[in-house]
Amino acid sequence: MFVDARVERGWNTQEDFAAAYEDKARELHEQARISVRQVRRWESGESTWPNRDARRVLEAMFDCSMENLGFYRPVRRNRQYSGENGQQLEEHMHRRTFLGLVGAVPVLDLTMLDHLTAAHRARRRSKGDLLGDLRTALDETARADGLDGPHEALPTALGIVSAINFTARTAKEDLRRELLALGARGAELVAWLYRDAGAPAQAVAYWHHQAKEWATLSGDGAMHAYTLLRQAQATDRTQAARMLDLARAATTGPWTLPPRPRAEALQQEARALAITGASTDQVARVLDQAYAALAEAAPPSGPATCTGPLGGSYTRERLMVQSAICYREAGQNKRAVRLFGEHLATDAFAPRDRAFFTAQYSGALVAAGEVDEAAAAALESLTLAAGARFGQALAELHRTAADLVPYTQRPAVRDFRQRLSELALT
Known part of the structure; x- marks a missing residue:
């Protein structure tokens, strides 16, 4: 929410916003200093309720409530809760937060701490061992999500990404580039998990941004494009124009998507067109392009994984059920029902x-x-x-x-x- 609101008002970067914030704060005679780091904390959900002065400035800049920007008021403990009962209440609120009912960053668990500890031992391990272990951990976490859901997978995914980030800071250039490329995969997975867990939109946007940054720094243009596709998929149906722009950017930017994710991006473009009211013929033409792109893909060499070829899990069956979604959005419900029935x-x-x-x-x-x-x-x-x-x-x-x-x-x-x-x- 925060990121979308910022960009809609023309502050395309966190630096632009920080400068505009300081201007508005001086105008209101409020505390004027703010760092890009603080903006990043707001966008990631790390800071959930700005202080009084910041709230006044933000409300004046956006002309809306804090809640509409994705912030939420802290829960105040009732005075009757003290001692053991108070601890139980606090633990209950942590559980609700972790389950995505509030949407804040989940607390660390032992698995996550174990991955973070592994980062400190990284210097004593070979490059191959380190990258191999991190890839395996990411792949296992993605598989766990498919079976058990985002709440089980998210803490481990955050721990892995933290380990990658920590190790990359002091790694030699060749290793750092590979770590950042892997980190882009991990950050995109975290964004997906946050979205499925019901986290605030700015938390999802933060991790998409991080995935694109690391993909760019590691020279992985295809991963940058793939993250644009995932952003399109994370865009609400009420923002169909944005969904359409993101899906098109994934296939038309200065990068080349492999055939499978290109097919997926074209399908997402077709869905966005359908939501915006395009004709069924236009939707069908873009879907035909998706079918043609998928036909160019080489047969998979093994099971699809999070760290393997981009879009490795994108099969004909998935494209067909997503085509059914497109036709549903276009009002072609009987056609959608037939496709769902056949391919599910x-x-x-x-x-x-x-x-x-x-x-x-x-x-x-x-x-x-x-x-x-x-x-x-x-x-x-x-x-x-x-x-x-x-x-x-x-x-x-x-x-x-x-x-x-x-x-x-x-x-x-x-x-x-x-x-x-x-x-x-x-």
Whole structure:
């Protein structure tokens, strides 16, 4: 939220914003000094509630509340909570924060600390051992996300990225370049996990920015473009023009995306076009370009991994279900239902992806008038998403629940909406 609001008002860099802040503070006779580091803390979610003077300046600059910029008020402990009860309350609030219900940076756990400690031992290890261990850790963390959700994977991912950052500071140039290239992969993974965990938008944006910075410093133009694609995917449907610009930038900038991520970026462009009201023919033409790009891809040499070839997990089945999403956005619901029905029947998707695509399927079924089938699909998705709290799937299920309001007299619809409500309370 903060980053989007800053850029919308013409402050394209953190340095631009810091200068504008100081000008406004002097105008208001408030404390005028602010560092780029402080701006970065606001954008990453590390600083969750500015002080009184800063709040006055920020509200004057943006003409909106702190909450609309992604900040949240600190929870004040009631005086009746003291001693053991007070500690239990504080621990409860930490758990809520960690689960993404508040959206702050999660606390360190032992696994994360272990990775951070490994950074201090890095100088005694060979270059190959260090990079190999970090790659393995990132790949395992990404796999854990697909199975168990972002709340399990996020602390470890943060620890790995911290270890990379720490080690790169003092590494020789050739090793530093490789560490930063790996760090770009890790930062993009962290952005994905934060998004799925329901973190504030500025935290997601911060890690996308970090991924692009490290990709640029390491000379990895394709990774920079891939991060633009991921930013497009993280953009809310209400900002379709921004989604479209990001997706197009991924394929038209001064870089070359490999065929698989290029196909994915073209598909995202088609979805953005559909949301903006483009004709079905125009959406189909861009999807045809995506199919052609994927046809150029070499067969995978092994299982897709986080640190392997970019877009290694992007298969024909994934493109087809995402094409169904595009047609759903374009109002071609029967066509979307047919594609979902054909391609979700395979075993090509991890639990997280199956939960999300099935949630999308349920929404298309509602729009196509197949209400009971929609409720059944929504329940299937909810069963997959509930335990691991797959955030994007749950968000789509809430969208389906809203679409099903006119049909609450139907038993299957009532059952789904009740179970979704019960999950929201746990």
